[in-house]
Amino acid sequence: MKRVLIVHDDPDMVAALRLPLESAGYQVLEAGAGRDGLRQVAETRPELVILDVALEMAAACQVSLELRNPSPRSHYRAYRHIPILMLTPPHTAASLRSGTDEAYLPADDCLEKPLDPDVLLEKVHRLLE
Amino acid sequence: MELSRVLVSLADNAAMSLKVEAAAVCLLDESSRRLRVAAVHGLPAETLNRAPQDIHACGLEREALAGLAVLAADERQELLGEWAGENLRSGLCIPLVHEGKPLGTLGVYAAQPARFCREDASTLEPLAELGAAAIAAAQALAELKTMELQQAQFIRIATHELRSPVTVSQSLVRSVLKGYAGAMSDKQAEVFTRISRRLDLLETLINDLLDLAAGKAAGAAKAEPVLLNASIGRVVLLLQPRAEDKGIRVTFQPHRGQLIVRGTEDGLDRIFVNLVGNAIKYTPTGGAVAVSVQQKEGQAQVEISDTGIGIPEQAMPELFKEFYRAPNAKQSGEVGTGLGLAIAKNLAEQYGGRIHVKSSEGRGTTFTVTFPLIDPNGLENPLGSILFK
Numbered sequence: 001m002k003r004v005l006i007v008h009d010d011p012d013m014v015a016a017l018r019l020p021l022e023s024a025g026y027q028v029l030e031a032g033a034g035r036d037g038l039r040q041v042a043e044t045r046p047e048l049v050i051l052d053v054a055l056e057m058a059a060a061c062q063v064s065l066e067l068r069n070p071s072p073r074s075h076y077r078a079y080r081h082i083p084i085l086m087l088t089p090p091h092t093a094a095s096l097r098s099g100t101d102e103a104y105l106p107a108d109d110c111l112e113k114p115l116d117p118d119v120l121l122e123k124v125h126r127l128l129e
Numbered sequence: 130m131e132l133s134r135v136l137v138s139l140a141d142n143a144a145m146s147l148k149v150e151a152a153a154v155c156l157l158d159e160s161s162r163r164l165r166v167a168a169v170h171g172l173p174a175e176t177l178n179r180a181p182q183d184i185h186a187c188g189l190e191r192e193a194l195a196g197l198a199v200l201a202a203d204e205r206q207e208l209l210g211e212w213a214g215e216n217l218r219s220g221l222c223i224p225l226v227h228e229g230k231p232l233g234t235l236g237v238y239a240a241q242p243a244r245f246c247r248e249d250a251s252t253l254e255p256l257a258e259l260g261a262a263a264i265a266a267a268q269a270l271a272e273l274k275t276m277e278l279q280q281a282q283f284i285r286i287a288t289h290e291l292r293s294p295v296t297v298s299q300s301l302v303r304s305v306l307k308g309y310a311g312a313m314s315d316k317q318a319e320v321f322t323r324i325s326r327r328l329d330l331l332e333t334l335i336n337d338l339l340d341l342a343a344g345k346a347a348g349a350a351k352a353e354p355v356l357l358n359a360s361i362g363r364v365v366l367l368l369q370p371r372a373e374d375k376g377i378r379v380t381f382q383p384h385r386g387q388l389i390v391r392g393t394e395d396g397l398d399r400i401f402v403n404l405v406g407n408a409i410k411y412t413p414t415g416g417a418v419a420v421s422v423q424q425k426e427g428q429a430q431v432e433i434s435d436t437g438i439g440i441p442e443q444a445m446p447e448l449f450k451e452f453y454r455a456p457n458a459k460q461s462g463e464v465g466t467g468l469g470l471a472i473a474k475n476l477a478e479q480y481g482g483r484i485h486v487k488s489s490e491g492r493g494t495t496f497t498v499t500f501p502l503i504d505p506n507g508l509e510n511p512l513g514s515i516l517f518k
Contacts, residue, residue, distance in 0.1 A: 010293070010297060012297045012298075012301065013297050013300065015301060016297060016300035016301040016303075016304050017300075019301075019304035019305070019309040019310050020304055020307070020309040023309045089289075089292065089296075113296040113297075113299075113300060114295075114296040114297075114299030114300045114303065114328075114332070115296075115299075115300035115303060115304070116303060117300075117303055117304045117307050117309055118307060
């Protein structure tokens with residue numbers, strides 16, 4: 001059973017993610033944003049990380065930046081192959097992806113809220129292929 | 130001009146006009162009880178870091194704030210206060226007053242004893258008057274900027290706080306509706322579909338309200354030269370799939386030349402997404418929407434015509450009011466917030482434009498938006514900066 005770690009600051013959003021993910025047979029783990037998220041990545045070694053970028057944007061980005069661009073001595077270097085799916089506020093995915101921002105988006109894909117569960121599963125399947 | 134530059138220039142000019150080594154501008158704080166050294170000429174920069182002082186501790190400045198020019202000569206050395214520490218033996222201080230309100234003081238100081246006389250005060254007074262007016266203007270501008278920042282900040286927080294619960298609820302409802310929480314009865318599915326529709330409408334409403342607030346807050350300040358054809362082309366392309374789904378033919382006739390108007394790309398897109406979107410929304414299957422851009426009487430003119438349900442005559446005066454929806458629009462079954470046209474009008478007017486509407490109920494509507502044209506030759510970098518940014 002593949003494990004998906006959801007790093008978030010809103011339990012209701014986790015509930016919305018959990019429904020489609022669990023019915024598609026994934027094991028859902030959760031962690032708070034920031035350091036807790038990073039610790040959980042190391043402890044649970046999930047196959048995929050979903051980052052919910054809500055108010056705690058900085059904390060969420062800390063997780064993805066640390067995983068994507070670890071310093072040579074970073075403890076998290078071993079986990080940089082783990083794909084990251086970023087949940088973004090409505091109408092922001094396009095601007096996050098366009099132009100210069102692309103270089104700074106430390107995620108493999110993003111998904112706009114509100115969530116379309118079918119699109120979520122499609123993206124998760126693709127990232128785990 | 131920025132306040133700091135106004136103040137420095139005032140101190141420099143005062144010292145130079147009287148040919149003395151030192152000058153200082155002190156400003157009163159909000160309580161009008163304390164003075165802060167705000168700009169100096171010929172004095173150590175540390176002077177600026179001094180904590181604000183109670184006006185009673187600043188002899189020369191306190192007397193000047195009482196309304197008259199004050200001389201500190203040998204016989205009144207004590208008035209120099211802290212300035213004496215800078216090896217200054219004489220001073221002349223006059224109040225900075227704008228529209229009857231004391232703002233602070235302008236002082237000139239010299240190491241030479243009894244350096245100043247009454248005539249020097251007359252030399253300084255016009256400078257102080259001008260300086261006070263410039264300080265008042267710069268302070269007003271700074272206050273305005275702070276207010277704008279606060280408003281933008283408020284909108285950002287409101288956006289998050291309002292949207293977040295709605296998007297989470299939408300996400301939950303969609304997961305349930307698509308069967309990820311188990312099978313539902315037809316009745317349950319119907320209820321959830323209703324909830325989902327209302328949440329979608331609420332999301333649109335929040336976005337529209339915030340658009341309206343953001344548009345009003347931003348003002349025309351951020352407007353820059355933009356290409357009209359490009360903006361409308363983008364919007365037509367964006368809405369084409371919606372029209373195709375509904376079986377409506379959309380045609381777009383751009384102007385052959387490049388028409389440049391003043392606005393923001395985002396703002397222009399919002400205007401035309403609302404107008405072209407409405408045309409598609411309120412035109413039945415099989416109908417047509419025509420969009421064209423022309424140059425007429427020195428203005429750029431965009432026309433959006435449809436063969437839709439039209440607008441009843443009695444609805445015309447209310448059309449651009451916030452939250453108003455024409456009765457036939459409500460009956461059409463299409464959801465709407467009644468804010469789209471208010472947003473479009475508000476933005477168009479910010480860019481110096483106008484929106485006109487002609488309609489015949491049951492036959493169709495034509496919206497015409499006009500904008501003042503910008504002469505490309507008058508631009509510092511004609512077209513290049515717009516086309517290739």
